[in-house]
Amino acid sequence: MVGGGFYGAHIAAFLARRVPVVTLLERERTLLTRASYNNQARVHGGYHYPRSILTSLRSRANYPRFIAAYPAAIDRSFTKLYAIARRQSKVTAGQFAEFCRRIGAPVKPAAAAAARRFDGDQVEAVFEVEECAFDATALARAVAAAMHAAGVRVCTGVTARAVAPGGTRRLRVQWGDAPGDTTDADVVVLCTYSALNDLLAVSGLPLVPLVHELTELALIAPPPALRGLGLTVMDGPFWSAMPFPAEGVHSLSHVRYTPHARWSDGGGDGHPVCGDDVLRTLPASHAPHMQRDAARYLPELAAARYLRSLWEVKTILPRSDVDDSRPILARPVAGAPGLLTVLGAKIDSVYDVEEALTAMLDSDGIR
Amino acid sequence: MIADVFVSVVAPVHEPGAMLAPFVAEVVDLLRQTYRHYELILVDDGSRTDAAVWDAVLSRHDGVRVLHLSREFGEEQAIAAGLDTAIGDFVVTLSPGADPPALIPALVQRAREGADVVLGVRRSRAGDPWWLRAGSAAFYGYARRVMRLDLPANATHFRCLSRQALNALNKLRETGSRLRVFSTYIGYASAAFPYDPIGQTRRSRSRSPGEAVTLALGMVLDNTAHPLRLVSLLGVVAALLNLAYAAYVLVVYAMRDDVAPGWATLSLTSAAQFFFLSLILAVLCEYVGRLPRRFGTEPGYYVREERSSAVLLREDRPNVVHES
Numbered sequence: 001m002v003g004g005g006f007y008g009a010h011i012a013a014f015l016a017r018r019v020p021v022v023t024l025l026e027r028e029r030t031l032l033t034r035a036s037y038n039n040q041a042r043v044h045g046g047y048h049y050p051r052s053i054l055t056s057l058r059s060r061a062n063y064p065r066f067i068a069a070y071p072a073a074i075d076r077s078f079t080k081l082y083a084i085a086r087r088q089s090k091v092t093a094g095q096f097a098e099f100c101r102r103i104g105a106p107v108k109p110a111a112a113a114a115a116r117r118f119d120g121d122q123v124e125a126v127f128e129v130e131e132c133a134f135d136a137t138a139l140a141r142a143v144a145a146a147m148h149a150a151g152v153r154v155c156t157g158v159t160a161r162a163v164a165p166g167g168t169r170r171l172r173v174q175w176g177d178a179p180g181d182t183t184d185a186d187v188v189v190l191c192t193y194s195a196l197n198d199l200l201a202v203s204g205l206p207l208v209p210l211v212h213e214l215t216e217l218a219l220i221a222p223p224p225a226l227r228g229l230g231l232t233v234m235d236g237p238f239w240s241a242m243p244f245p246a247e248g249v250h251s252l253s254h255v256r257y258t259p260h261a262r263w264s265d266g267g268g269d270g271h272p273v274c275g276d277d278v279l280r281t282l283p284a285s286h287a288p289h290m291q292r293d294a295a296r297y298l299p300e301l302a303a304a305r306y307l308r309s310l311w312e313v314k315t316i317l318p319r320s321d322v323d324d325s326r327p328i329l330a331r332p333v334a335g336a337p338g339l340l341t342v343l344g345a346k347i348d349s350v351y352d353v354e355e356a357l358t359a360m361l362d363s364d365g366i367r
Numbered sequence: 368m369i370a371d372v373f374v375s376v377v378a379p380v381h382e383p384g385a386m387l388a389p390f391v392a393e394v395v396d397l398l399r400q401t402y403r404h405y406e407l408i409l410v411d412d413g414s415r416t417d418a419a420v421w422d423a424v425l426s427r428h429d430g431v432r433v434l435h436l437s438r439e440f441g442e443e444q445a446i447a448a449g450l451d452t453a454i455g456d457f458v459v460t461l462s463p464g465a466d467p468p469a470l471i472p473a474l475v476q477r478a479r480e481g482a483d484v485v486l487g488v489r490r491s492r493a494g495d496p497w498w499l500r501a502g503s504a505a506f507y508g509y510a511r512r513v514m515r516l517d518l519p520a521n522a523t524h525f526r527c528l529s530r531q532a533l534n535a536l537n538k539l540r541e542t543g544s545r546l547r548v549f550s551t552y553i554g555y556a557s558a559a560f561p562y563d564p565i566g567q568t569r570r571s572r573s574r575s576p577g578e579a580v581t582l583a584l585g586m587v588l589d590n591t592a593h594p595l596r597l598v599s600l601l602g603v604v605a606a607l608l609n610l611a612y613a614a615y616v617l618v619v620y621a622m623r624d625d626v627a628p629g630w631a632t633l634s635l636t637s638a639a640q641f642f643f644l645s646l647i648l649a650v651l652c653e654y655v656g657r658l659p660r661r662f663g664t665e666p667g668y669y670v671r672e673e674r675s676s677a678v679l680l681r682e683d684r685p686n687v688v689h690e691s
Binding site: 087088119121122236237256288289292293296 | 373403404406432448451452454455456534537670673675
């Protein structure tokens, strides 16, 4: 397993139940430091996709599994409010309530005291839903324990440089400068997200068409009255402010202002853009934009104190590759038998990857 | 000296063609040099312009948003759509081609000095034909005396609103001509900002007599039930006249002997009919006049798509190739 984010670590533990020896290589010193940490920390309950009922149904199915698997990382100590914008929203309050009913997601009108915090002119209705956040640090501990229990050999601070057919097994992973710094394996799973095409290109393998976004998540200290609330305004170019349990603060993200730049690679010629190079020169923060827009809907947020921003390169599939509303890529690499790439989306949809991987290993004859 | 405020600029555009790129470049350069934070919201009022034109602008400049309306809703609605999504501390509206972007800092400065609403006012109507000048004078006089709205004469779309004034404006659910009358309606401190529009283009988009009358009529009908009150008053007067006529018929019938048979019956019937008709019309007018206040909630525009700047990474970005 190359990549020790949540997907890599979880899948490594999953695979170790099926194959005798699993080794995980992670470039950073600790697990779950990149995209698994630098995100909203939302465990999706399906509420986010009123225009894609399939995605929502998958979220509904995965939500209880994730919570049951990692109870120590779950934070449900806050009230989760979803507000439907009155103008320029793609769904109405009535449609949202009906959609929640259809996917079986708990929803009820928010308590009057909570709803009154929103500007009634900007917001059509406020709902209270059941959703939670995860603590990325606790999740890292839990998933490390799961790997330990399953017998996964975890190597942090080790960067996979290249992977190619050959060696004593089907594939050889080069992870150091010396010629002997290699590990041989029958199956190698690449779970490296923004660095995926970089690794494939160096290895001389065909690239995967990917879209990358430079994203900014603002961390804020909300005014005391908002501390126990997770807030989301739907559905369109709106925002969310919710607890970020790993640091005991709130995160603020905005559909319009969180993505800063977008580029694609793997589609044609040229070496793929390395995500780390992009993160070296950051643009001006959009936090003032996010906070100003959010305060239009919830005036109290104007008093929130900006702390810092978490920057990350978010890697997603080009829209044409998203079928069945499950934007998860798990596919073999042509020309390198045993080499698989995995690209997850929401943290709780890791179970969809489990299914896909099982099918691939079955067809590969690996028991 | 970069001012530490967030300024939004809302510009309605319709079939912009070749003027779009230089306009955006001028505004964005100015905003970037003047303010810490800025955004330029282009509201595309149902143009059929090629997508590549918008793409070119979005990929070249930072802080630009394009709001594509689903069809042409008119300049007022396009501005309203932009105002609904603007996030700045101060929001400037302007018509590209007519209002000079170079005056934005001066306009915003007036607002920062305390005027919640700064209205651009044309220095002169010298370029307008006589009928337009006479008509607008009559309209503004009517508005002041009858509608009790002290509209600033010769105001244009070139305006600056503070966040406070904009929030109040957005609470007004009336659509249509709300923007033209808002400054007096919401009652915030306002200031006039005299300036000269860009001459050449102004002439080309000046209104025809029909358009001017329609606009004035629309503003009157949207904002006052006064004409309807006149009609209902007329109805009451007509009802009273018919009542008087009925009395006259009865008096003639009682006093004189040479009344033609049937004249009194026919006259009384028609007088009664018209009395009731006029009364009913007058009452109906009063009710109709109250309807717009209750049912003015339908959205005035529909957004088809919203897109933001996605400035590609700089070309000189280090493109490190890791050799294995």
